[in-house]
Amino acid sequence: MIIMEAKKDTKGKKSFIERPVGILKKQLGYKREFPHPNLARVIIPTLSYEGLDCSGEKILPWSLLKLFESCDLNDFWPFQDDPQGSHHESVIYSLNLELEIDEAMYRTDTPKFPLIIDSTFKYVKRSSRLVENILRHAEITRPYAKMSGVDVNMDPETRKPKPFPTWWSEHYNFPTDGQKSExxxxxxxxxxxxxxxxxxxxxxxxxxxxxxxxxxxxxxxxxxxxxxxxxxxxxxxxxxxxxxxxxxxxxxxxxxxxxxxxxxxxxxxxxxxxxxxxxxxxxxxxxxxxxxxxxxxxxxxxxxx
Incomplete structure (x- = not known):
């Protein structure tokens, strides 16, 4: 049985929900923490075998992108009136992204498990957001990789930009201003x-x-x-x-x-x-x-x- 737990702050407001999302994500064995309402931390057991390039014995960049995607903050959004229900209906389209990989990510003399991904909203506007994701290991000072990008909340039927829920933005008091990523x-x-x-x-x-x-x-x-x-x-x-x-x-x-x-x-x-x-x-x-x-x-x- 899967237990879905809604986290609440001291004022009784609804916060992120800790629950597995999607068929594949239910099997990943991630541990999720929320040090701050604007920060979701995911503890990853290790990199998957499929994340390696057998021809060059390197980390595949698109596997890192999929790894970051599997920790998407979107997975923790609850309904305001049903905190234990599914997250609000949404389709997130990426407008752009930047991925930086440190050389240490390619070396075997740096620890690779467990890994940590910290995801932070840098800003949230009417229907767009800038999210920064940092992949690291607790024993290493420099991040192994960083992905940041702008995406848009889309209506699943019209495929047009759809405003984020007002109560959600107001509750977490996300920054609304930030440098344009282009x-x-x-x-x-x-x-x-x-x-x-x-x-x-x-x-x-x-x-x-x-x-x-x-x-x-x-x-x-x-x-x-x-x-x-x-x-x-x-x-x-x-x-x-x-x-x-x-x-x-x-x-x-x-x-x-x-x-x-x-x-x-x-x-x-x-x-x-x-x-x-x-x-x-x-x-x-x-x-x-x-x-x-x-x-x-x-x-x-x-x-x-």
């Missing part, structure tokens, strides 16, 4: 832009019936590796010797089952450590992204995951 690409050059094709399969979709936000990252990452291996750019890189350092991605239009997507990418002609991506679904620009990488040495390779 990522822009430099002008695409006329030469040295390379193309790869990707098909959206059923396993790339989620319960919202469109391509999951993590798959955009996987398609760009795989496109990058294909171009490096074919000698089109990244001459100093061995794709088996690198790890993603920083990702910035902006989501523009959804993609669906069966779509054939075209990823156009190019290398920064000045710094040589940034790569830019445009993902096209026919004539529609679906996403843009920037990626940079850790260039791991042979010595580091012997000790990383």
């Amino acid at each position: 990522f822009k690409l430099p002008l695409k050059p006329k030469e040295n832009v390379f193309i790869s094709k990707h098909r959206v399969y059923f396993s790339d979709t989620d319960e919202n019936k469109h391509m999951n936000f993590t798959v955009y990252v996987r398609f760009c990452y795989n496109s990058f590796c294909e171009n490096v291996l074919s000698g089109k750019y990244g001459a100093d890189f061995n794709v088996y010797e690198i790890g993603l350092r920083k990702l910035q991605i902006t989501y523009l239009k959804e993609c669906n089952l069966g779509d054939i997507l075209t990823v156009e990418s190019w290398e920064d002609d000045v710094t040589k450590d940034a790569y830019y991506f445009e993902m096209w679904n026919g004539a529609d620009l679906s996403a843009t992204a920037t990626m940079s990488y850790h260039n791991l040495s042979e010595k580091e390779k012997s000790s990383r995951l």
